[in-house]
Amino acid sequence: ILRFEAAQRVYGSGEHAVTALGPVSLTVGAGELLAIMGPSGSGKSTLLGLAGALDQPTAGRVLVQGRDLAALSGHALAALRRRAVGYVFQDLNLLPGLTALENVALPLELDGVALPEAREVARAALEQVKLGGLAARFPDDLSGGEQQRVAIARAFVGPRVLLLADEPTGALDSVTGELVLGQLRAACDAGRSAVLVTHDAAHAAWADRVLFLRDGRLVADRPAAVR
Amino acid sequence: ILRFEAAQRVYGSGEHAVTALGPVSLTVGAGELLAIMGPSGSGKSTLLGLAGALDQPTAGRVLVQGRDLAALSGHALAALRRRAVGYVFQDLNLLPGLTALENVALPLELDGVALPEAREVARAALEQVKLGGLAARFPDDLSGGEQQRVAIARAFVGPRVLLLADEPTGALDSVTGELVLGQLRAACDAGRSAVLVTHDAAHAAWADRVLFLRDGRLVADRPAAVR
Numbered sequence: 001i002l003r004f005e006a007a008q009r010v011y012g013s014g015e016h017a018v019t020a021l022g023p024v025s026l027t028v029g030a031g032e033l034l035a036i037m038g039p040s041g042s043g044k045s046t047l048l049g050l051a052g053a054l055d056q057p058t059a060g061r062v063l064v065q066g067r068d069l070a071a072l073s074g075h076a077l078a079a080l081r082r083r084a085v086g087y088v089f090q091d092l093n094l095l096p097g098l099t100a101l102e103n104v105a106l107p108l109e110l111d112g113v114a115l116p117e118a119r120e121v122a123r124a125a126l127e128q129v130k131l132g133g134l135a136a137r138f139p140d141d142l143s144g145g146e147q148q149r150v151a152i153a154r155a156f157v158g159p160r161v162l163l164l165a166d167e168p169t170g171a172l173d174s175v176t177g178e179l180v181l182g183q184l185r186a187a188c189d190a191g192r193s194a195v196l197v198t199h200d201a202a203h204a205a206w207a208d209r210v211l212f213l214r215d216g217r218l219v220a221d222r223p224a225a226v227r
Numbered sequence: 228i229l230r231f232e233a234a235q236r237v238y239g240s241g242e243h244a245v246t247a248l249g250p251v252s253l254t255v256g257a258g259e260l261l262a263i264m265g266p267s268g269s270g271k272s273t274l275l276g277l278a279g280a281l282d283q284p285t286a287g288r289v290l291v292q293g294r295d296l297a298a299l300s301g302h303a304l305a306a307l308r309r310r311a312v313g314y315v316f317q318d319l320n321l322l323p324g325l326t327a328l329e330n331v332a333l334p335l336e337l338d339g340v341a342l343p344e345a346r347e348v349a350r351a352a353l354e355q356v357k358l359g360g361l362a363a364r365f366p367d368d369l370s371g372g373e374q375q376r377v378a379i380a381r382a383f384v385g386p387r388v389l390l391l392a393d394e395p396t397g398a399l400d401s402v403t404g405e406l407v408l409g410q411l412r413a414a415c416d417a418g419r420s421a422v423l424v425t426h427d428a429a430h431a432a433w434a435d436r437v438l439f440l441r442d443g444r445l446v447a448d449r450p451a452a453v454r
């Protein structure tokens with residue numbers, strides 16, 4: 001589903017160049033949950049940005065569903081982001097002018113799903129993260145953890161094959177965090193693939209494999225503990 | 228330094244009323260580090276907002292340095308927020324048009340500290356959270372955890388008597404998180420007071436006391452474990 005071939009990301013140039021990531025090579029298969037851990041600034045969000053076609057590598061290749069992202073048109077990339085890849089961003093990226101329900105329904109509507117159906121699916125996704133009663137709230141009227149769970153619900157809706165979650169439980173208490181990880185695991189057991197960035201070893205333990213980054217480089221790749 | 232007397236916060240009214248917090252009564256003495264834990268949506272950020280004069284209670288009283296916040300003019304409240312209380316917000320609130328250094332220096336400059344001195348103090352604060360090399364970066368060019376540490380540095384500068392930290396380590400790896408808690412502890416040992424909202428029991432263990440909230444109510448109040 002996802003492959004990195006010596007992918008690298010460098011910001012700036014010359015004496016100001018910052019190598020945020022790489023070169024990194026990795027593979028994520030169908031149904032696999034891959035966790036990525038590492039210190040602050042080690043390249044985790046950068047890696048997810050490349051995987052999700054939100055950014056391009058400075059060198060090397062990133063392939064999703066076997067296709068090199070650099071070879072896709074802007075239109076094809078947008079379609080991929082809209083349909084195939086779900087994101088939970090580190091800074092959430094909820095639209096403040098939309099309610100929780102509308103935020104979750106939006107990707108479906110953008111992809112042509114009729115409004116009533118999009119809203120129904122969105123409502124079910126909010127119920128799954130225990131937010132059904134808050135569907136009519138705007139993001140500013142929700143707690144930090146409630147906002148995070150809206151972002152999670154939005155990432156899950158639709159027939160996504162790849163879920164990218166950047167520290168999706170940072171603002172959640174441990175019970176709610178385990179609820180979310182259980183859902184991520186269930187999604188993978190049902191065939192989706194996911195890459196989870198986390199600082200929490202207990203959450204990484206839900207994964208099939210854990211990669212460790214430091215200063216943009218892979219320093220370890222090991223199976224997660226057997227649950 | 229901080230006292231809540233049956234303080235309550237209700238959003239909306241009538242059938243749409245949401246009791247986010249309270250009634251809550253509590254006291255934080257000089258040099259004390261108080262941790263607050265609880266599930267998502269239990270009222271933690273709401274409590275900090277009242278403590279920091281960013282919001283007003285619907286009922287009850289909040290006193291900082293013995294003064295009822297409701298009795299202070301807008302000017303006096305602004306001065307209190309600028310000088311006496313440091314915040315690390317859950318959504319960080321960094322100004323995107325300012326560099327890390329400028330963000331940290333800003334409260335000092337607004338309070339009349341001369342620019343060179345403000346910048347020197349800000350630089351030292353960034354060094355303390357291991358960000359000295361990134362002082363010239365804008366927030367968008369920093370990782371999530373680096374941004375969080377800029378927010379922490381900003382909260383510490385100046386002669387603040389009360390530090391309010393809303394999940395200040397959510398985006399940090401464990402080593403960096405412990406660094407920050409160590410500094411918060413050192414600030415309290417030097418006489419400041421702090422209220423730390425955290426989901427991490429290991430971080431709460433740095434506190435003198437831990438309060439637990441659930442559905443806006445205090446359900447437990449116990450000494451933290453001895454370190």
Ligand SMILES: Nc1ncnc2c1ncn2[C@@H]1O[C@H](COP(=O)(O)OP(=O)(O)OP(=O)(O)O)[C@@H](O)[C@H]1O
Nearest residue numbers: 141143144145146238247267268269270271272273
């Ligand atoms: N502006 C608002 N209008 C209505 N309800 C609100 C508003 N802000 C917060 N709430 C509600 O008040 C309750 C407490 O919110 P608060 O942000 O204090 O929770 P929290 O403990 O900080 O949660 P988290 O751990 O998720 O950050 C929640 O149920 C939330 O939905």
Ligand SMILES: Nc1ncnc2c1ncn2[C@@H]1O[C@H](COP(=O)(O)OP(=O)(O)OP(=O)(O)O)[C@@H](O)[C@H]1O
Nearest residue numbers: 011020040041042043044045046368370371372373
């Ligand atoms: N736009 C940018 N310009 C320059 N440097 C950047 C930019 N974005 C990120 N960086 C740098 O690249 C490195 C990796 O950033 P990245 O956001 O991937 O880290 P991270 O592992 O997600 O960290 P965190 O755990 O703090 O979120 C960091 O050193 C960061 O300062």
Ligand SMILES: [Mg+2]
Nearest residue numbers: 045090370371
């Ligand atoms: Mg990151």
Ligand SMILES: [Mg+2]
Nearest residue numbers: 143144271272
């Ligand atoms: Mg909160």
